[in-house]
Amino acid sequence: MSIPPGPVAPLGDAGAQAAGRPAGVPSFEALPAMPAMPAAPVEMVVSLDGVGRRFGAVEALAGLSLEVPERSVTVLLGPNGAGKTTAIRVITGALDAHQGEVRVFGLDPAVHGEEVRRRCCVVSAKPALYDRLSGFDNLMYAAELYGLGRKERARHRIHAAAERFGIEHALDQQVGGYSTGMKTRLALARSVLHEPDLLLFDEPTSGLDPESSKAVLDMIRDMTVGGTTVVMCTHLLLEAEGLAEQVVVLEGGRDLVAGTPDELTRRFWPNAVVRLAAEDPTSLGTVADLPGVRAFEPATPERPAAVQLDDLRRVPDIVVALAARGVRLTRVEPHEPSLEDLYFAVRGRRDLADDGGRQLSRRPQEPLS
Amino acid sequence: MNLARVRIVARTELRQLLQAKDFWIPMALLGGIFFVIIPTVLLLIITHVGNVGAVKQIADTLKVLPRPAQQSIPAASPAGRTSYALAVYLLAPIAVVVPLTISTAVGASTIVGERERGTGEFLAHCPAEATEIYFGKLLASLVPGYMTTILGFGAYSLIVNLIVGPKVGGWFFPTTNWWILMGYVVPPFLAITLSVVLRLSARVKSTAAAQQASGLVTLPMIGIAYAQATGSLFGAKTLGLVIGTIAWAVAVLALWRGMRSVNRARLLGVADGI
Numbered sequence: 164m165s166i167p168p169g170p171v172a173p174l175g176d177a178g179a180q181a182a183g184r185p186a187g188v189p190s191f192e193a194l195p196a197m198p199a200m201p202a203a204p205v206e207m208v209v210s211l212d213g214v215g216r217r218f219g220a221v222e223a224l225a226g227l228s229l230e231v232p233e234r235s236v237t238v239l240l241g242p243n244g245a246g247k248t249t250a251i252r253v254i255t256g257a258l259d260a261h262q263g264e265v266r267v268f269g270l271d272p273a274v275h276g277e278e279v280r281r282r283c284c285v286v287s288a289k290p291a292l293y294d295r296l297s298g299f300d301n302l303m304y305a306a307e308l309y310g311l312g313r314k315e316r317a318r319h320r321i322h323a324a325a326e327r328f329g330i331e332h333a334l335d336q337q338v339g340g341y342s343t344g345m346k347t348r349l350a351l352a353r354s355v356l357h358e359p360d361l362l363l364f365d366e367p368t369s370g371l372d373p374e375s376s377k378a379v380l381d382m383i384r385d386m387t388v389g390g391t392t393v394v395m396c397t398h399l400l401l402e403a404e405g406l407a408e409q410v411v412v413l414e415g416g417r418d419l420v421a422g423t424p425d426e427l428t429r430r431f432w433p434n435a436v437v438r439l440a441a442e443d444p445t446s447l448g449t450v451a452d453l454p455g456v457r458a459f460e461p462a463t464p465e466r467p468a469a470v471q472l473d474d475l476r477r478v479p480d481i482v483v484a485l486a487a488r489g490v491r492l493t494r495v496e497p498h499e500p501s502l503e504d505l506y507f508a509v510r511g512r513r514d515l516a517d518d519g520g521r522q523l524s525r526r527p528q529e530p531l532s
Numbered sequence: 533m534n535l536a537r538v539r540i541v542a543r544t545e546l547r548q549l550l551q552a553k554d555f556w557i558p559m560a561l562l563g564g565i566f567f568v569i570i571p572t573v574l575l576l577i578i579t580h581v582g583n584v585g586a587v588k589q590i591a592d593t594l595k596v597l598p599r600p601a602q603q604s605i606p607a608a609s610p611a612g613r614t615s616y617a618l619a620v621y622l623l624a625p626i627a628v629v630v631p632l633t634i635s636t637a638v639g640a641s642t643i644v645g646e647r648e649r650g651t652g653e654f655l656a657h658c659p660a661e662a663t664e665i666y667f668g669k670l671l672a673s674l675v676p677g678y679m680t681t682i683l684g685f686g687a688y689s690l691i692v693n694l695i696v697g698p699k700v701g702g703w704f705f706p707t708t709n710w711w712i713l714m715g716y717v718v719p720p721f722l723a724i725t726l727s728v729v730l731r732l733s734a735r736v737k738s739t740a741a742a743q744q745a746s747g748l749v750t751l752p753m754i755g756i757a758y759a760q761a762t763g764s765l766f767g768a769k770t771l772g773l774v775i776g777t778i779a780w781a782v783a784v785l786a787l788w789r790g791m792r793s794v795n796r797a798r799l800l801g802v803a804d805g806i
Contacts (some may be wrong), residue, residue: 257656289650
């Protein structure tokens with residue numbers, strides 16, 4: 164039996180047919196259930212339920228549901244226009260939701276906006292600083308607006324925050340003369356002045372060089388050590404890698420899938436994954452009908468082909484079988500799926516769902532040879 | 533409404549303005565031209581050229597002024613009477629043009645500027661209420677224009693008394709009507725104009741558009757304010773108080789309506805129509 168090329172598809176057809184979908188059509192609900200977690204009450208700092216928000220004819224949020232547990236780092240992943248920024252604005256109450264329910268610290272931001280915003284802080288893609296003011300005055304403005312006053316307490320917090328983010332030496336300079344990296348550091352310093360319970364980062368490394376980006380991500384990581392709840396939006400998968408405790412993939416204003424990176428990885432790749440490359444990549448398609456191959460994902464310009472195996476011990480057999488078929492392999496590598504793989508898998512799955520699942524392929528498990 | 537936060541917003545706005553020399557130097561020059569240079573030149577010419585034919589002719593035309601105004605002009609030489617009338621009645625527009633121009637220039641960019649700089653995002657997410665931000669911005673727009681006017685008015689008073697005073701028997705300025713004009717009539721007109729300007733600033737897409745639109749809107753306001761200011765000077769003292777009271781009532785209504793124009797969606801630049 165040959166398997167037509169298609170993305171990795173760990174879903175069962177039976178469930179799909181039972182649900183009235185064509186065979187192979189994926190269902191996120193049908194993904195293998197995760198082992199039950201120990202029952203411990205987790206307080207949700209943010210809870211969005213079916214939230215919608217329109218801007219004229221544009222539907223920025225279309226039924227977004229999201230839960231952010233206390234003291235966690237949640238990363239909202241999605242392409243531009245997915246609704247990440249609007250989600251943050253709805254969370255702080257800067258924008259009202261047109262439908263659905265929003266709760267932050269158990270409060271409705273549309274009603275208790277001041278209280279919610281007092282406990283939050285947002286760091287935007289653009290640092291949102293006043294160029295004509297000095298760094299100190301920018302921080303003092305925030306300190307006053309967040310109720311710290313102008314006296315010793317505020318000054319102490321300002322200097323401590325500036326020192327923490329390595330910007331104290333430039334506090335007296337006008338922000339207009341700062342580099343982009345310095346502005347981001349100042350914005351981060353401003354975000355912690357009033358010791359918020361919820362930090363919201365909206366693409367905080369936008370416009371930064373790789374070195375500065377890494378420094379900023381390290382700072383954000385440090386900020387989470389104290390137990391602050393963090394929500395970070397990004398379309399840069401590398402940013403989320405190693406930082407996210409929970410990932411929510413957004414597209415078209417909706418949450419496609421949510422969970423911890425490990426959970427999601429296991430849901431999407433329940434089997435061992437091996438990357439393959441060959442002198443003639445098209446010849447790799449023959450791997451699909453070999454015993455133990457659960458699914459096959461052909462090579463794309465961005466990434467090599469991948470096969471899901473029921474057991475990694477199949478690899479020598481696969482190599483031998485492919486060689487016997489005249490496939491000249493150049494790379495065989497067990498693969499630990501990254502957040503980037505997950506992101507593209509989720510989005511690819513959605514594309515397939517939209518496509519009626521015609522591209523999907525799947526094989527039943529076969530015994531080891 | 534938390535007045536402390538209104539003050540914080542206004543103070544920060546004013547601090548930024550002080551840093552912008554390219555803005556306040558031309559504005560200070562504007563005040564200087566209207567309150568110091570033009571009156572000085574005009575009054576010096578009239579008081580120093582003597583009782584020539586032209587001055588006598590101007591003195592004769594003072595008969596067209598309303599009777600209360602004519603009666604208040606002291607008996608003096610034609611040059612003295614002309615310079616007195618010029619100082620007290622005919623230079624009234626300076627008290628209106630300067631504050632309206634300066635405050636309009638500040639107010640036009642105050643909200644759209646937050647959007648353009650991206651700082652609207654910070655304000656939209658901060659605990660301050662939109663009303664507090666609005667009044668902070670209003671105060672910050674009002675203060676530079678009014679302060680320039682008060683300082684200019686002080687300088688103008690000095691100039692008038694030094695140049696015209698000796699011709700009419702001593703220092704006489706400001707007159708009661710001028711006190712009413714500066715303290716009671718000009719502020720509400722300033723508030724009315726700013727309420728319109730801030731609404732425009734909240735609704736337009738760019739600072740340039742805000743400046744253009746504000747210019748168009750404030751021009752008739754300057755005309756109206758000038759007419760009322762002149763009327764309040766020419767009429768009896770009670771007329772100035774009546775005009776001022778009506779202007780205050782209109783100002784309160786305009787500010788109340790203007791207050792609703794600033795909201796978080798507009799600070800973020802995502803409101804419908806922006």
